[in-house]
Amino acid sequence: VKEARDRSDAELRSLLDSKREELHQVRFKHALGQLDKTHALKQLKRDISRLSTVLRQRELSQSQAQE
Numbered sequence: 001v002k003e004a005r006d007r008s009d010a011e012l013r014s015l016l017d018s019k020r021e022e023l024h025q026v027r028f029k030h031a032l033g034q035l036d037k038t039h040a041l042k043q044l045k046r047d048i049s050r051l052s053t054v055l056r057q058r059e060l061s062q063s064q065a066q067e
Helices: 002-006 009-032 039-066
Strands: none
Touching (some): 009 039
16 A cells, blocks of 8 residues: 555556456456466455555545645
8 A cells, every 4th residue: 555655646547457457357267267366356356446545535635635
């Protein structure tokens, strides 16, 4: 989480997009039975949630600062 807070919004959005794409690929492999590391699903979901939370917190803090 500390690493995510140090990055810019653009970096976080691109990282979030890549994590979502990776999750899509991992889900596909899991459906085909080719996934060896099943914990990767849970880890990717958590990473996506963390990144989304950091971005949302920034949006809220910016909107409150404008008021």
